[in-house]
Amino acid sequence: MPREICPTEIDIIKLKRYEQLYRVTAKFHSSMDMAEVLKEIIHTLKEVYETFDCVLLLSHDTSTDPELPIHDLEYGSDSINQAAAQAYLTGNVQIEDSLINDKSVLYAPLKGKQGIYGVLQVTAPDTPIFPKEEVGFIELLANTAGGALENAQLYQQSRKLISDLQLINKTTHRLNSNLRLSDTINFMSEQIRASFDAQVIGFLMFNGKDQFEVLTGSSDYFFQDESVPLVHFINNKIKQEKDAVFIGDLSLDENIGEKKFRSLMVIPMIQSNALIGAVYVLNELPYHFSFDKFKLLQSLIHHSTLAFTNSMLREELERMVITDNLTKLHSRNYLDERIQLSMNTDALGAFLLIDIDDFKSINDTFGHQVGDEVIIQVANIIRKSIREHDVGARWGGEELAVYLPKADLKTGLMVAKRLVERVEIETNPKITISCGITVWHKENKDSVKKLFNRADEALYKAKQTGKNRVIIYDNYT
The missing domain is CATH 3.30.70.270 (Reverse transcriptase/Diguanylate cyclase domain)
Known part of the structure; x- marks a missing residue:
């Protein structure tokens, strides 16, 4: 027979656990690194519940150690794990007891002040009914972890926002310094290649119903015949919809006919409500660009279009000054x-x-x-x-x-x-x-x-x- 635990021992165990909770809470608040927070959650659970299996089901993409027990959370009508989905959607602890399988599973939502960021799944093997005395502590730990994840995520988002604003500010400041068109294109190419991991970049100007000019400084791909089907297809789409284009895998659309590149972002250049051109950004890997990167590129091109247009107008005026109007030779x-x-x-x-x-x-x-x-x-x-x-x-x-x-x-x-x-x-x-x-x-x-x-x-x-x-x-x- 198992030895009975006296009330004093129970109090000592609880005290140790809450000391661990205090320690892990302090560690959570000392780190804004998402990976470190996740690692500490798993470490604490294994330390407290040596015989329990613990898994984190997260609702968003997170770069973590592949050895940690972290999986994507699936929810909705097609979700296999309905209890986990219910915990995520309701914000309440869910428990699955199974006498047949001789195990029980607890699902505790990782709650922050602004939302729920995933579910902590704790499996008690050889325990058909989950121990009630453990529910409160696990729920408290999950809430603490949820708050830490939220803080880390908000911190990373704020840093990303600052970085994005710095990129836009640096770019517009440089472009407003009266650069020549070639310098403008070279600078924009450098910024896009560094910030978006683009393999080829194209700057196209529209000069007629179906006519366009690829500006010098664009990647070689846009001067080759292999780019023509893709460019014509996307140009027509932009002209019809007057909106940016974001495609994760070009190979899925047979109408496009692109064989080499898979990921695409195209941002129209609009000045005074007129469509004047477009910026193409491509990569050979499918789904290479995130939606956040797509929105950032839209903002970058939006803020750069005026300076881009000014560079073109300035050079056109210079050409007019040094060009004879009749012969188009120099003056x-x-x-x-x-x-x-x-x-x-x-x-x-x-x-x-x-x-x-x-x-x-x-x-x-x-x-x-x-x-x-x-x-x-x-x-x-x-x-x-x-x-x-x-x-x-x-x-x-x-x-x-x-x-x-x-x-x-x-x-x-x-x-x-x-x-x-x-x-x-x-x-x-x-x-x-x-x-x-x-x-x-x-x-x-x-x-x-x-x-x-x-x-x-x-x-x-x-x-x-x-x-x-x-x-x-x-x-x-």
Whole structure:
């Protein structure tokens, strides 16, 4: 027969347990680490009830030690463990006694002031009826644990909120510092990649019903054909719904046709109620982005769109200032600045001054509109015939110019001859051009004005000696 426990021993056991409860409560309040709180709950239960099996059923995702007896709480009509679900939903202790299985199970809700965070499941083996004298202590421990979990969760949420606000504040502050568009995109990419663990990021601007432009600085994926089905599908969805898109697994939708990436967040960029573009964020793993991250990205893009738009408008205004409205070549002022900069930094350069032959007769014969079209045709030929870092410009009227930084006379002559030949072949109505060419070298004292004067003299000689030709200024020393 089991030995009877006298009242004094019972009081001593209770005292020890409440001392343990006091100790664990003090430890709970000294830690804001969710994992530490959970570990302490399990440790205390095993210490008090060596023969009981204890499991924590939690209602939210928590990163914990995989060796701890912690599981997700399932509740609802499909829940297997109805008693645990009932304890969670009602906030009351539930007990399942089983004479057949010779065990009893107690389910104590982990209650805080603002909600219930899970259920403590305590199984008493070889005990068909759960000991009533243990219910009060376990319930008290569960309530204490619930309060500690709530405090730890609120602390983590507050830290996350502070971190999110710092990210938004840092981003908007940096973007409002008059960054160029390329700098804006690079900075945004760095922030998104670091904060959201994004593998590819795309910045798309809408410029028509079905047209869009992938901005430089976006991931390579968005410049490849494999991205087209996904981008078209999501762009149409955004334009129809005017809302952000959050997909945990792209492979589940056959209409999308995406094979490589699984997780997707797309946030529309809206300015003055107008949809101007979208930011794409993808990862190869399914369900990689949490809903909290999705909401944070929405807030980040919302606060950044104005600065993003300002960067684009500022660069567009700059392009308008340095671009000739008719030919879309550079303006005369921009040409002057680029040549001066080149003279300050380079060793040499070639300058071509071009004039359309008999332009007045073109205007008189075909009209000024055709005359403008002829100038545009020549400008387009120039644009196609020079390198990216060369400068094509409208000099004035029917005169155009080309500056070739770091180019010698041989290179300049080759470009000039190619222009003369192409203009005669490719224009309609058929026209010709004359070209004067000169170069500068760092070892000689030179200036932009002198360079222009020499090219002008060479051009004058080309016009006087038959037109449709290239003349080199040959008196330069």
